[in-house]
Amino acid sequence: MTPLIPGAVIGILGGGQLGRLLALAAGQLGFDVHIYCPEENCPAARVAAKATVAAYDDAAALAGFAAQCDVVTYEFENVPAQTVIEIERAGTKVHPGAKALEKSQDRLTEKTFLNEIGIPTVDFAALEDGEGLGAALSGFGSHAILKTRREGYDGKGQIMLGGGRGRDGLAEAQALAKAQPCLLEAFAPFEREISVIVARGADSQGQIQTLIFDPSENTHEGGILKRSMVPANISDAVLEKARAAGAKLAEALDYIGVLGFEFFVMPDGSLLANEFAPRVHNSGHWTPDACLTGQFEQHIRAIAGWPLGPVTRLCDCEMENLLGSDIARIPSDFPADTRLVPYGKTEPRAGRKMAHITRRLPPRSR
């Protein structure tokens, strides 16, 4: 893979905050960015050299976009696989490729694939037309989560069943499982949630290498990531398991770029994979503050064929998402050493990710 030269054009499918932060990192490396997004005036387009506003199935627009880009990537995993195929057909490489998309877009495919490569997950059962929900639920001790196989994120398309907390969602679950293919996942009584950010790309000799950022510990509220902190409060053994799983996944996908991989840490120290995202990841937003290379720069380096930068962590760090009207707290509610990263979104809808903040921390005892 010949390194792209400064001034080359990096195409990004998707125009949200991840695309915006990727575009800013690409700009810092001297690249031009071309955003492809169905919405006008998206956060990423406002920091990019060029934008195409068109649907993901607009073959002519995709061909035109491909012709103007030296390499293409995506900022979210629900880009249709066909979109990637069209761009590659037009002769422009897409990193990460269609395989990572295919394996991550469908929860059944994803978990099956993880198990096939030897990475344990929670138990799960696939449901078609709602058949077998009751039996599967009983099999999982009546405590499980129903998830749509496709398109869910930030807790959307998920219904918690059993466990004695909250209302009984069984009727709602039956309706959802009847309406579309779903997965019932056994509830994992985890001790904590962690994730690793994995980067796979060239080394300085052009050989492929895998570098893994330190795992972060994550807390969610209402299905949405609220906080990530490093270091995670885990044993070295758990840390090594997470790193090993991350490396195994990236290699199995023949991955180029950065991916985020989430795990449950169980009380016995075992690790269950939850899900991965073939892109930069919300739980890696602390990396530009605490590491020699941040995840956004790293992803751009990888897809541009540049040698990956070192991922050495220099300090402890904490990241917090600001949702909805929390954005109004910027800047006055925070001390000057809090890094504020608003996404340039104009409508602060409830639950919408509007910004994140990071704080470098003095080392704490583990």
Place this chain on the structure above:
Amino acid sequence: MTPLIPGAVIGILGGGQLGRLLALAAGQLGFDVHIYCPEENCPAARVAAKATVAAYDDAAALAGFAAQCDVVTYEFENVPAQTVIEIERAGTKVHPGAKALEKSQDRLTEKTFLNEIGIPTVDFAALEDGEGLGAALSGFGSHAILKTRREGYDGKGQIMLGGGRGRDGLAEAQALAKAQPCLLEAFAPFEREISVIVARGADSQGQIQTLIFDPSENTHEGGILKRSMVPANISDAVLEKARAAGAKLAEALDYIGVLGFEFFVMPDGSLLANEFAPRVHNSGHWTPDACLTGQFEQHIRAIAGWPLGPVTRLCDCEMENLLGSDIARIPSDFPADTRLVPYGKTEPRAGRKMAHITRRLPPRSR
């Protein structure tokens, strides 16, 4: 000064690499950037939400630009003062203001002003129509530099006289001094050159504060900055003099934003001011790598009314400019831990600043 909210529009006059790096920093803080530049497709416009391509004396374009910006700044000091006045007349604040421009655009005004506020400079003599060049040169021991009063940068508009190095440029100097107002500056037999980056803006209570980055030591080649390194090899006494002069200058200018201030360190430990630039400065390009807040972010924070970030330096650092065809060395000629910052310029003309690189260094003995 009420802090701007995310999504507010920051206007930047000028579209070169400094404008580009300011625009990227503004994007990271969630602002939209509007670039005003006479050239199409300039480096800064390619990372900005919007660009106006028009001359600096196009009153209608300036009024339209002003109406679309919440605050305006500039990336170089040769923007006509009248341009700033037009924008302020249209009701939009420009930071730093017209005073800093006025004092820095003309070398005679600049040095006179520095002396007036008690900051020593080299001796100088103003020349009109070339009169008195010979006498002034004799007065300076026949070793001096003729500089045009306006528009010179990167060694342009300068002729070294005497000192036994290089050709005798007297005839050329006489022609230049006859053609336009010039300043003859006594040659300073300096030991080294240093600069400080000064930031003046709000603190967390909204009071104005001045923060000063550690001085860098600079080396020039052919009149163009080649390298800056921190820490500078200077005594604490010299360091304090440089900091005090920086603070005094920023206060005297009632400055809001970041400025760069260059000095000669003399063998006896005295400090002579060379010149200042009312903008982010090439010799501050190491700050994003080594300090808690970099100069670009700091300038945006200051003009947006956000509290300045801390300027604590975390490590030693070295910055090198890549000129002209040096750009072809990117990325393969550099180890992965060198940060490469190409400016997105397409024509690598000889002597043109195309990129810079930074390296974090282990602490060295002083």
